[in-house]
Amino acid sequence: MPLKYFNESEFNDFKMMDKKLLNMLDNLREAYGSPIKITSSYRSPDHPIEAKKKAPGEHAYGAAVDIASVGGETTFKLVKAAMDVGFTRIGVSRKNNFVHVGIGYPDAPPITLWTY
Numbered sequence: 001m002p003l004k005y006f007n008e009s010e011f012n013d014f015k016m017m018d019k020k021l022l023n024m025l026d027n028l029r030e031a032y033g034s035p036i037k038i039t040s041s042y043r044s045p046d047h048p049i050e051a052k053k054k055a056p057g058e059h060a061y062g063a064a065v066d067i068a069s070v071g072g073e074t075t076f077k078l079v080k081a082a083m084d085v086g087f088t089r090i091g092v093s094r095k096n097n098f099v100h101v102g103i104g105y106p107d108a109p110p111i112t113l114w115t116y
Ligand SMILES: [Zn+2]
Pocket: 040, 059, 064, 065, 066, 100, 101
Protein backbone atom coordinates (compact mmCIF):
# COMPACT_ATOMS: atom_id res chain seq x y z
CA MET A 1 0.00 0.00 0.00
CA PRO A 2 1.51 3.34 -0.96
CA LEU A 3 2.21 5.82 1.78
CA LYS A 4 -0.04 8.84 2.09
CA TYR A 5 2.65 11.40 2.83
CA PHE A 6 5.96 10.02 1.58
CA ASN A 7 7.50 9.03 -1.74
CA GLU A 8 9.84 6.08 -2.04
CA SER A 9 12.54 8.51 -3.20
CA GLU A 10 12.60 10.10 0.26
CA PHE A 11 14.25 6.89 1.54
CA ASN A 12 17.74 5.95 0.43
CA ASP A 13 16.76 2.27 0.05
CA PHE A 14 12.98 2.00 0.27
CA LYS A 15 12.78 -1.78 -0.14
CA MET A 16 14.86 -2.23 3.01
CA MET A 17 12.44 -0.24 5.17
CA ASP A 18 10.25 -2.07 7.67
CA LYS A 19 6.57 -1.82 6.67
CA LYS A 20 5.41 -1.28 10.24
CA LEU A 21 7.85 1.63 10.61
CA LEU A 22 6.60 3.17 7.35
CA ASN A 23 2.97 2.98 8.44
CA MET A 24 3.80 4.53 11.80
CA LEU A 25 5.74 7.27 10.00
CA ASP A 26 2.68 8.08 7.90
CA ASN A 27 0.60 8.24 11.10
CA LEU A 28 3.23 10.46 12.69
CA ARG A 29 3.12 12.84 9.74
CA GLU A 30 -0.68 12.98 10.03
CA ALA A 31 -0.55 13.67 13.77
CA TYR A 32 2.22 16.25 13.40
CA GLY A 33 0.31 18.12 10.69
CA SER A 34 3.32 19.61 8.90
CA PRO A 35 5.82 18.37 6.30
CA ILE A 36 8.56 16.08 7.58
CA LYS A 37 12.05 15.91 6.12
CA ILE A 38 13.79 12.56 6.50
CA THR A 39 17.54 13.00 6.92
CA SER A 40 18.50 9.34 7.40
CA SER A 41 16.65 6.09 6.81
CA TYR A 42 18.17 2.68 5.94
CA ARG A 43 21.88 2.34 6.68
CA SER A 44 23.70 -0.85 5.79
CA PRO A 45 25.78 -2.46 8.56
CA ASP A 46 28.96 -1.18 6.88
CA HIS A 47 27.77 2.43 6.75
CA PRO A 48 30.37 4.47 8.71
CA ILE A 49 27.89 5.35 11.49
CA GLU A 50 26.79 1.71 11.95
CA ALA A 51 30.30 0.28 11.59
CA LYS A 52 31.44 2.36 14.59
CA LYS A 53 28.89 0.69 16.87
CA LYS A 54 29.41 -2.56 18.76
CA ALA A 55 26.44 -3.93 16.80
CA PRO A 56 24.45 -2.30 14.00
CA GLY A 57 21.53 -0.22 15.24
CA GLU A 58 17.95 0.35 14.18
CA HIS A 59 18.78 2.01 10.88
CA ALA A 60 20.50 -1.19 9.73
CA TYR A 61 17.18 -3.00 10.20
CA GLY A 62 15.23 -0.37 8.23
CA ALA A 63 13.44 0.14 11.53
CA ALA A 64 14.16 3.83 12.13
CA VAL A 65 14.37 7.23 10.50
CA ASP A 66 15.87 10.55 11.52
CA ILE A 67 13.70 13.62 10.96
CA ALA A 68 15.05 17.16 10.67
CA SER A 69 13.94 19.23 13.66
CA VAL A 70 15.49 22.49 14.88
CA GLY A 71 14.39 22.35 18.52
CA GLY A 72 11.92 24.32 20.59
CA GLU A 73 8.20 24.03 19.94
CA THR A 74 8.50 22.13 16.65
CA THR A 75 10.64 19.41 18.24
CA PHE A 76 8.26 19.23 21.21
CA LYS A 77 5.32 18.74 18.83
CA LEU A 78 7.20 16.17 16.75
CA VAL A 79 8.15 14.12 19.81
CA LYS A 80 4.61 14.36 21.18
CA ALA A 81 3.16 13.22 17.83
CA ALA A 82 5.67 10.33 17.75
CA MET A 83 4.56 9.21 21.22
CA ASP A 84 0.88 9.67 20.32
CA VAL A 85 1.17 7.27 17.37
CA GLY A 86 3.01 4.66 19.42
CA PHE A 87 6.74 5.24 19.00
CA THR A 88 8.51 4.15 22.17
CA ARG A 89 12.11 4.53 21.00
CA ILE A 90 12.96 8.19 20.44
CA GLY A 91 16.28 10.02 20.27
CA VAL A 92 16.63 13.78 20.17
CA SER A 93 19.75 15.40 18.76
CA ARG A 94 20.17 19.07 19.55
CA LYS A 95 23.71 19.09 18.19
CA ASN A 96 22.66 17.91 14.73
CA ASN A 97 19.01 19.01 14.78
CA PHE A 98 17.07 15.81 14.25
CA VAL A 99 14.68 13.46 16.00
CA HIS A 100 15.20 9.70 15.66
CA VAL A 101 12.12 7.47 15.79
CA GLY A 102 12.38 3.70 15.66
CA ILE A 103 10.49 0.48 16.32
CA GLY A 104 13.42 -1.50 17.63
CA TYR A 105 15.19 -4.73 16.75
CA PRO A 106 15.94 -7.94 18.62
CA ASP A 107 17.26 -7.23 22.15
CA ALA A 108 16.80 -3.44 21.85
CA PRO A 109 15.11 -1.79 24.84
CA PRO A 110 11.46 -1.48 23.80
CA ILE A 111 10.87 1.80 25.64
CA THR A 112 13.61 4.42 25.71
CA LEU A 113 14.35 8.07 25.15
CA TRP A 114 17.84 9.41 24.61
CA THR A 115 19.69 12.52 23.55
CA TYR A 116 22.82 13.09 21.53
ZN1 LIG B 1 18.62 7.57 13.89
